[in-house]
Amino acid sequence: MTDAATGFSHRFRATELDARAALCEIIGTLQARGLVQEQIGAVEIALAEVINNIVEHAYAGTAPGDIVVDVAFREAILKLTTTDGGKPLPDGRLPEGRPADVTGAVDDLPEGGFGWFMIRTLARDISYARENDRNRLELTFDVVPAVDRH
Amino acid sequence: MTLTSTLTGTAKIVTVNSNRIDAAMAIQFKEAMREHTDGGPSRVILDLSSVDFIDSSGLGAIVAAMKQLGDGRKLDLAGLTPTVDKVFRLTRMDTVFKLFPSLDDAVTAQVG
Numbered sequence: 398m399t400d401a402a403t404g405f406s407h408r409f410r411a412t413e414l415d416a417r418a419a420l421c422e423i424i425g426t427l428q429a430r431g432l433v434q435e436q437i438g439a440v441e442i443a444l445a446e447v448i449n450n451i452v453e454h455a456y457a458g459t460a461p462g463d464i465v466v467d468v469a470f471r472e473a474i475l476k477l478t479t480t481d482g483g484k485p486l487p488d489g490r491l492p493e494g495r496p497a498d499v500t501g502a503v504d505d506l507p508e509g510g511f512g513w514f515m516i517r518t519l520a521r522d523i524s525y526a527r528e529n530d531r532n533r534l535e536l537t538f539d540v541v542p543a544v545d546r547h
Numbered sequence: 548m549t550l551t552s553t554l555t556g557t558a559k560i561v562t563v564n565s566n567r568i569d570a571a572m573a574i575q576f577k578e579a580m581r582e583h584t585d586g587g588p589s590r591v592i593l594d595l596s597s598v599d600f601i602d603s604s605g606l607g608a609i610v611a612a613m614k615q616l617g618d619g620r621k622l623d624l625a626g627l628t629p630t631v632d633k634v635f636r637l638t639r640m641d642t643v644f645k646l647f648p649s650l651d652d653a654v655t656a657q658v659g
Contacts (some may be wrong), residue, residue, distance in 0.1 A: 508607035
């Protein structure tokens with residue numbers, strides 16, 4: 398059963414500064430709920446990349462709309478669901494997220510393209526759907542020990 | 548300012564005075580790095596001990612900062628906190644930069 402008391406939701410405008418504030422608030426709440434630091438780090442990295450992608454790509458060339466992040470705990474799983482009203486992902490599906498090639502000369506090193514690889518590596522599961530003209534992305538993470546539930 | 552720098556005998560130490568290098572500050576970081584590393588010793592040590600979080604934009608800005616140093620100069624990183632360290636290892640950027648546990652370790656290494 399989903400423990401409604403421990404879930405929470407956050408809605409904010411898709412700008413870099415609002416994204417930073419929202420991420421800090423969500424991560425702060427997870428810390429307050431007793432998630433261990435290593436897991437917090439993984440969640441923060443992955444969620445930051447998801448949100449940055451929405452800000453930079455989904456809403457590219459349009460006025461920044463909203464982003465909603467729903468956080469839910471279920472047994473030893475943390476589920477983050479983001480929705481936004483921006484453009485769909487290219488080809489309507491999750492990018493492959495191959496690792497960036499860092500073996501070349503310094504001048505050829507990538508300065509981007511790390512995001513989806515990190516998201517895919519850090520999350521246990523990831524799924525994407527386009528529903529009612531909104532993008533819906535679900536990320537799950539294993540969390541151990543169980544989050545303190547009050 | 549986000550960055551401060553000091554000069555040792557053989558290196559320029561640039562300290563990040565911010566707890567995050569994220570998309571909202573990546574461009575500012577890169578420009579500030581340019582100002583602090585324009586000329587000077589061939590070795591630059593970036594002290595990241597105050598930085599709790601970095602995203603892919605911040606990582607890209609550090610890579611860009613290394614490129615803009617130019618030929619024959621190097622950027623070493625010191626004091627990576629756990630989440631920052633995780634980003635460098637995940638992306639294999641730990642194989643590109645020399646990482647030191649602390650600024651002291653980085654500074655000492657230049658002597659030896």
